[in-house]
Amino acid sequence: MDIFTLAEHRNGELKKISLELLAWARQIAKGNDTVHSILLCQESEWKKFCPLLCQHGADQVDYAASELLAQYQAEFYCQALSFILPQQNPFYLLVGGTTQGKELAPYLSAKLKAPLLSDCIQLSRTQEDRLEAVHPIYAGKVFARFRSQGRAQLVILRPNLIDPLSLPHLKCTMKRYEVSLNPPIHSLKLKEVAQKTTGKLDLTEAQIIVSGGRGLKGPENFHLIEELSAALGAAVGASRAVVDAGWRPHSEQVGQTGKTVTPKLYIACGISGAVQHLAGMLSSKVIVAINKDPNAPIFKKADYGIVGDVFQVLPLLTEEVKRLKKD
Amino acid sequence: MNIIVCVKQVPDTASKIEIAPDKKSIATQGLTYIMNPYDEFALEEALRLKSAAGENSNVSLLTIGPERTTEVLRAGMAMGADSAILVKLEQPLHHFILACLLAKVLAKHPYDLVFCGKQAVDDGVGQVGPMLAQLLGIGYSTFVVEPQLVGEKKIEFHREIEGGIVETYQAELPMLLTTEKGPHQPRYASLPGIMKAKQKTITQYTLADLSLSQQELEDLGKQIELVGLEYPPQRKQGKIIEGTPGEAVKELIRLLHEEAKVI
Numbered sequence: 001m002d003i004f005t006l007a008e009h010r011n012g013e014l015k016k017i018s019l020e021l022l023a024w025a026r027q028i029a030k031g032n033d034t035v036h037s038i039l040l041c042q043e044s045e046w047k048k049f050c051p052l053l054c055q056h057g058a059d060q061v062d063y064a065a066s067e068l069l070a071q072y073q074a075e076f077y078c079q080a081l082s083f084i085l086p087q088q089n090p091f092y093l094l095v096g097g098t099t100q101g102k103e104l105a106p107y108l109s110a111k112l113k114a115p116l117l118s119d120c121i122q123l124s125r126t127q128e129d130r131l132e133a134v135h136p137i138y139a140g141k142v143f144a145r146f147r148s149q150g151r152a153q154l155v156i157l158r159p160n161l162i163d164p165l166s167l168p169h170l171k172c173t174m175k176r177y178e179v180s181l182n183p184p185i186h187s188l189k190l191k192e193v194a195q196k197t198t199g200k201l202d203l204t205e206a207q208i209i210v211s212g213g214r215g216l217k218g219p220e221n222f223h224l225i226e227e228l229s230a231a232l233g234a235a236v237g238a239s240r241a242v243v244d245a246g247w248r249p250h251s252e253q254v255g256q257t258g259k260t261v262t263p264k265l266y267i268a269c270g271i272s273g274a275v276q277h278l279a280g281m282l283s284s285k286v287i288v289a290i291n292k293d294p295n296a297p298i299f300k301k302a303d304y305g306i307v308g309d310v311f312q313v314l315p316l317l318t319e320e321v322k323r324l325k326k327d
Numbered sequence: 328m329n330i331i332v333c334v335k336q337v338p339d340t341a342s343k344i345e346i347a348p349d350k351k352s353i354a355t356q357g358l359t360y361i362m363n364p365y366d367e368f369a370l371e372e373a374l375r376l377k378s379a380a381g382e383n384s385n386v387s388l389l390t391i392g393p394e395r396t397t398e399v400l401r402a403g404m405a406m407g408a409d410s411a412i413l414v415k416l417e418q419p420l421h422h423f424i425l426a427c428l429l430a431k432v433l434a435k436h437p438y439d440l441v442f443c444g445k446q447a448v449d450d451g452v453g454q455v456g457p458m459l460a461q462l463l464g465i466g467y468s469t470f471v472v473e474p475q476l477v478g479e480k481k482i483e484f485h486r487e488i489e490g491g492i493v494e495t496y497q498a499e500l501p502m503l504l505t506t507e508k509g510p511h512q513p514r515y516a517s518l519p520g521i522m523k524a525k526q527k528t529i530t531q532y533t534l535a536d537l538s539l540s541q542q543e544l545e546d547l548g549k550q551i552e553l554v555g556l557e558y559p560p561q562r563k564q565g566k567i568i569e570g571t572p573g574e575a576v577k578e579l580i581r582l583l584h585e586e587a588k589v590i
Contacts, residue, residue: 103469106454110461115550139340145554186466187499197491265589316576
């Protein structure tokens with residue numbers, strides 16, 4: 001069986017999801033299988049990215065390099081993948097649950113008429129080589145277990161749930177594909193790219209998140225969240241209430257109409273814990289809640305809680321973190 | 328300009344969600360249903376574009392589901408959509424089949440712009456939009472906010488991606504867009520709007536009308552099998568850390584470092 005993973009990169013850097021997918025692929029690989037990383041990029045980048053993919057679990061890197069593939073674009077990537085993926089033999093394709101992956105994989109799946117399992121948090125393989133995956137539904141209250149069937153089976157995996165492997169001695173081949181790309185049917189033109197937040201670390205990639213809610217009482221108090229976050233090397237998150245109130249940008253929102261995050265540590269400050277917020281963070285490994293209200297629903301889900309005033313607790317917490325880091 | 332907004336009726340996730348005895352569905356007793364929030368955002372954007380485009384523009388809702396799904400259609404028409412289309416279906420079908428059905432409907436209805444919410448909050452999958460674009464053979468983009476008309480058949484929109492990055496695109500219609508939550512709150516339906524909605528037309532289709540045969544359904548259906556629903560593993564009972572703020576904080580850091588080992 002050929003197990004393909006789709007590498008992602010941006011601004012000259014390979015994204016961690018590329019390596020996570022290789023770890024997932026290794027998890028379901030059997031003796032004779034070949035684990036591939038598919039890399040679509042510009043000419044000047046494949047030499048830099050290929051070794052990294054090799055060192056983290058790829059038996060083979062299938063790459064196509066061209067100006068048209070330099071930046072992700074759904075139609076071109078779809079054409080290139082259709083070209084590279086086997087036409088006759090069975091295969092699996094693992095894609096990351098990123099904006100890129102979520103946009104591309106269903107489009108490709110409809111083109112190939114191949115089943116796609118999305119937003120998966122567990123992945124395995126049956127005796128008959130059917131992929132089996134679990135994905136959370138109804139705000140994470142229920143897990144749905146699916147099996148796919150077919151020559152080609154596609155799956156989207158949630159980011160940040162598996163550690164990349166280090167396999168520096170694995171024998172790895174690099175195979176170049178020359179793909180001729182047809183002009184796109186669409187007329188999409190990228191006009192501008194803007195960076196809207198100072199933090200470059202995306203919530204979906206963060207290992208630690210410090211989130212603030214209404215309990216912070218106003219946007220001017222969010223520095224308490226930012227300071228703790230900086231001390232921990234964390235990303236800043238927010239509840240829907242404070243985003244709708246205009247205190248924080250939507251890109252920081254965690255929850256049903258925000259992001260779904262999977263950090264090792266999630267610290268919820270002044271957040272009551274409405275179902276819609278929990279939907280976005282219940283996959284966190286460890287949850288800490290700080291809230292003045294002992295009956296706040298968030299305490300039912302937290303591993304550790306402090307019933308207290310965020311204005312008192314947060315500065316003390318920041319200090320204590322700094323002290324720990326110094327030792 | 329003809330704008331289609333695909334909408335889905337979903338259970339309110341704040342409802343009590345329980346797995347039914349068959350372990351393949353959820354118990355429907357006591358569930359309240361709402362329009363998928365992302366579809367509401369999509370509808371709001373569609374209504375704004377309709378205002379901007381002026382005369383001869385209309386917004387039509389499109390959905391698939393059982394009879395109760397007409398509730399979200401009436402709600403959407405109360406907000407300002409002009410008409411609606413319902414593909415009447417009792418059984419749940421997986422996403423590719425839904426996209427095929429939507430494509431068959433749209434072969435009968437003219438469109439310049441098709442909106443979908445970026446995902447539905449019940450299954451969080453977000454496949455139908457991109458699949459539909461593939462089946463329709465039109466350009467598409469996802470995670471879109473603030474689409475605006477910049478010409479008779481040209482739009483400009485932003486796309487929110489990881490790392491706080493916002494891309495700005497322009498494209499010529501027809502296009503399919505899936506909407507992210509943007510700065511515009513979906514409007515409330517006015518009382519006159521609700522009254523008018525009762526008179527607006529809902530066109531209904533069945534599977535037979537859309538020439539999707541039982542065989543096609545079965546073949547496509549085999550591709551994905553629901554093995555079953557299960558509850559997530561229970562989180563271990565948490566602990567409230569007692570003491571003064573100073574003491575509690577010290578203890579919390581100790582636990583996070585030594586017990587949980589996350590810092």
